[in-house]
Amino acid sequence: MSMTRPVFYVSDGTGITAETIGHSLLTQFTDHRFVTDRIPFVDTPERAREIAGRIRDIGLSHGTRPIVINSCVDPELSALVAESGALMLDIFAPFIEPLERELGTMRQSRVGQAHGMADFETYHRRINAMNFALTHDDGIAVNYDEADVVLVAVSRAGKTPTCVYLALHYGIAAANYPLTEEDLEHDRLPARLRNCRQKLFGLTIDPVRLQQIRQERRPNSRYAQLETCKREVAAAEALFRAERIPVLSTTNTSIEEIASKVLTTLGIHREMY
Amino acid sequence: MSMTRPVFYVSDGTGITAETIGHSLLTQFTDHRFVTDRIPFVDTPERAREIAGRIRDIGLSHGTRPIVINSCVDPELSALVAESGALMLDIFAPFIEPLERELGTMRQSRVGQAHGMADFETYHRRINAMNFALTHDDGIAVNYDEADVVLVAVSRAGKTPTCVYLALHYGIAAANYPLTEEDLEHDRLPARLRNCRQKLFGLTIDPVRLQQIRQERRPNSRYAQLETCKREVAAAEALFRAERIPVLSTTNTSIEEIASKVLTTLGIHREMY
CATH class of the missing domain: 3.40.50 (Rossmann fold)
Incomplete structure (x- = not known):
């Protein structure tokens, strides 16, 4: 060393x-x-x-x-x-x-342009995407028509950080849909998601990891039990398979990798801020 | 061309x-x-x-x-x-x-390490910082003791995107304090902020720009009137001066630049995720 x-x-x-x-x-x-x-x-x-x-x-x-x-x-x-x-x-x-x-031209030396202020329009789009992600974070009363992407997953599988990253760095209107226990009793998409199939992307996670994360959030709750995590993850994965929704495991994947895969899979092209 | x-x-x-x-x-x-x-x-x-x-x-x-x-x-x-x-x-x-x-050594070729998954600990810190920023976004019932940084500004001056950026990229526990009309009637720091002076950073903004942003959010409200924006910004700037809080205008400044200045000014050293 x-x-x-x-x-x-x-x-x-x-x-x-x-x-x-x-x-x-x-x-x-x-x-x-x-x-x-x-x-x-x-x-x-x-x-x-x-x-x-x-x-x-x-x-x-x-x-x-x-x-x-x-x-x-x-x-x-x-x-x-x-x-x-x-x-x-x-x-x-x-x-x-x-x-x-x-x-065939010389560069124009400009100081510190790369992460400087873009025009007001661009900045505004970015801030609006961010507000969209923050206000569409719980899946309640969300109009998915305005979304570019809808991440679908059980609670604590990585939806929120990914949505915020997509908004902040790509100006993507990223909403998410937390799968409820009720949703998971069926092998079909919740009604509200059926009109926006092409925007859906599923996230999954190793149940043991999920249990760790939930345990930290609500110690010793039913929500954080390994049994609950296993059952929810299995049901979510079955749903994604049945409905042919693209899916990625977040267990060993960074936020940047998830965001990059979502964009590539859904065919969305945006320049990074 | x-x-x-x-x-x-x-x-x-x-x-x-x-x-x-x-x-x-x-x-x-x-x-x-x-x-x-x-x-x-x-x-x-x-x-x-x-x-x-x-x-x-x-x-x-x-x-x-x-x-x-x-x-x-x-x-x-x-x-x-x-x-x-x-x-x-x-x-x-x-x-x-x-x-x-x-x-004096050869590099170890490793594929795509830079934005790959770090260890669980690091990932967790990042996600926790993000949750902190999202749940401490409104200034209500916030315990500022746990914060690394507290951004202080009038509504819509750029606090939220900066907090989220600081959390997401530096794992910083960034809270914010929205200055209320009542706060702005005094030239002194609100009581809750007096114990954490060394964490405070003020944001200001051109009132005309602020008016544009607020107008889009709540069209034709008193909140969005130019008069209101001018009065609030002037009062906030007077407060920052009186209390010697470092301050930056967000008008022509990108989120990255604001975040970078906050860290430099408060002397916080963190590696970027």
Whole structure:
């Protein structure tokens, strides 16, 4: 085991792009330990100099060379950060030249555009999708006509986080339908869902995991009993099969993976915010 | 104006990393138009061949060479995708060799780890933070002791999306406090907030924008009148000044930027999910 390496995500904007790719890179070096810090809004030479000093000091106190995952677009700012002595990995640099050649134009350097404010219209769509997800979260009095996606599952199988993720990152109007005990007594879709078949996506989950999650929420309730979880999950899976609803197990699946599979399966194309 | 260029985010996982950096790159070429498509879960040679064929066809029908932003870790899969004839931008390749040299080890190729499932503990923390944000959204009966962050603002200034974002991406227990008319009659913090000063962050907004947002929510209400918006925003800003609460205007700020500034200002360090 080697020592802990300090890693800095340095950006002229939020640092989200730098942290996203940096995290992906670091997961490929599993036998190392990293301590990471995001340094956003490095958009002036003064701040770049200050940050370079801070990174240099942390390297000295760790006794090892820091790594900087850098997304500053302005080469002057990047050069100032590089004076820290860190290994500089500039996440845009390798791609700009091939893109310029392919497109036959020079890039326009713009500071921190990626996660900046889009136009009011786009922002509004995103916020509206979010409100939609939050107000259509319980399946009560929901008009599914307005939904792009309807997630169907038993309670605590992962519907809400997925709906919120879909809204926040793709502006998708994501509603959900919690399968009730009554629904589960039949092998047919609840009446309210029959008109929107093409929007339905089922989630399932390992009953043991479900039991853990429910136990934390309502300890020692009937709701949290393993028997209840097993029965509900089996009934939900039978319903999905009978009605040919696409289904995914959330047990070993991240929110991002669930969201991505839902979009791919239902054939919905949206750019990510 | 040039023709529209097809761009594909190809990944063995969700494609989120590829889309994030790809989007950042494309925003630097503002005089071009792109049509983008995310192709996730390209994790077998069969699927890679199928995708290469699809990309080649789309290039032919557009009459222009497609661009692939590729995050497949397995070089064999990348090589198969490259047979599409697209310009291949492999987002990890340029950084692996310098990292290997710096760390003195070879990377362990792992497919689609970045946005995959973390351990149950981590997942649980994330879901709990999300539940916290959703159940502490109205400021009623909230115990702010458990919160990491408390956003304070008038209604519709951006508290809820920011709380949800902080929970979803940083596992932050983010509560919010909606300033009521009664609160705004005083230049002092509401009693319930006085014990958690160091967690408070104020949001403000241009009254004209606020009026637009409220108008859409409750058309022609007193709540949505410009006069009301102006008075509330002025009172909230006076309160933040008097109590020295850090404040940010959300008018031209994305959710990501707000979240990033909140964390930086309050000195909270968390890795992104």
